[in-house]
Amino acid sequence: xxxxxxxxxxxRNAFYSLARKDSVLPNSIRAIAARLGVRTSDFLQxxxxxxxxxxxxxxxxxxxxxxxxxxxxxxxxxTLLLLEEEPVERLRRALIRGQKPDIH
Amino acid sequence: MGKNLIFTDTEVAFLRELKRQKxxxxxxxxxxxxxxxxxxxxxxxxxxxxxxxxPNLRKALKRVGGIFIPSSGLNPPMLAGDSxxxxxxxxxxxxxxxxxxxxxxxxxxxxxxxxxxxxxxxRIITSKSAVGREKDRIVMKxxxxxxxxxxxxxxxxxxxxxxxxxxxxxx
Numbered sequence: 001x002x003x004x005x006x007x008x009x010x011x012r013n014a015f016y017s018l019a020r021k022d023s024v025l026p027n028s029i030r031a032i033a034a035r036l037g038v039r040t041s042d043f044l045q046x047x048x049x050x051x052x053x054x055x056x057x058x059x060x061x062x063x064x065x066x067x068x069x070x071x072x073x074x075x076x077x078x079t080l081l082l083l084e085e086e087p088v089e090r091l092r093r094a095l096i097r098g099q100k101p102d103i104h
Numbered sequence: 105m106g107k108n109l110i111f112t113d114t115e116v117a118f119l120r121e122l123k124r125q126k127x128x129x130x131x132x133x134x135x136x137x138x139x140x141x142x143x144x145x146x147x148x149x150x151x152x153x154x155x156x157x158x159p160n161l162r163k164a165l166k167r168v169g170g171i172f173i174p175s176s177g178l179n180p181p182m183l184a185g186d187s188x189x190x191x192x193x194x195x196x197x198x199x200x201x202x203x204x205x206x207x208x209x210x211x212x213x214x215x216x217x218x219x220x221x222x223x224x225x226x227r228i229i230t231s232k233s234a235v236g237r238e239k240d241r242i243v244m245k246x247x248x249x250x251x252x253x254x255x256x257x258x259x260x261x262x263x264x265x266x267x268x269x270x271x272x273x274x275x
Binding site: 060063064067068071072075076078079080082083087088090091092093094095096097 | 111216
């Protein structure tokens with residue numbers, strides 16, 4: 001244990017302070033989860049899902065630019081994000097942006 | 105909330121009515137590109153009709169409270185009325201084949217429960233290259249990148265002559 005803490009850069013005080021608690025999560029998170037009737041781990045899983053989705057998106061962008069090096073990564077990324085939307089939503093976004101007079 | 109939305113059931117109702125009346129048309133231009141995922145902006149939805157004299161076009165317009173205004177002088181024909189104000193009529197599509205030939209390779213996109221023919225991205229690029237206006241040149245890179253992005257992620261499909269993504273014979 002001492003070696004693990006040393007290699008992790010965590011002090012013994014910090015570790016035992018956490019170990020004595022009922023949960024390592026802040027009370028605020030636990031209170032929100034209780035109010036929503038969900039497990040606190042759901043919040044963590046949600047983050048995992050977002051990270052996984054972002055990673056997948058970037059891998060796809062890599063694949064596109066790997067095949068077509070001249071493609072702008074931002075254009076590829078926004079195309080992929082729009083393709084996740086329903087067609088009518090893609091059109092709405094294009095029209096909303098196109099009708100704002102203050103866009104430069 | 106609904107008032108803030110653009111392209112609502114009102115506009116979809118017009119497209120649905122065009123289909124119901126069997127009016128031959130397709131969505132072209134940047135709105136067509138947006139429907140296929142291109143990150144572009146546009147101010148209207150361009151419609152290309154097989155025949156502007158089709159009486160069913162008038163019938164569809166009437167059902168949604170719109171009217172057809174024929175061309176006069178330098179002004180091209182247009183649609184008027186709240187329900188159709190987002191739509192523009194395109195008379196000539198430069199660099200393309202006839203309407204009926206292009207319709208054969210149109211992408212079918214589901215909008216509000218109806219399948220609407222949409223000019224494929226590659227054909228939009230061809231058309232805009234032929235016109236060559238400054239605003240077309242500005243958006244060309246985005247359109248080409250969007251097309252390549254779709255093609256790169258469709259390994260089992262190949263780009264047909266129309267630009268439509270079709271199943272590869274080898275696949």
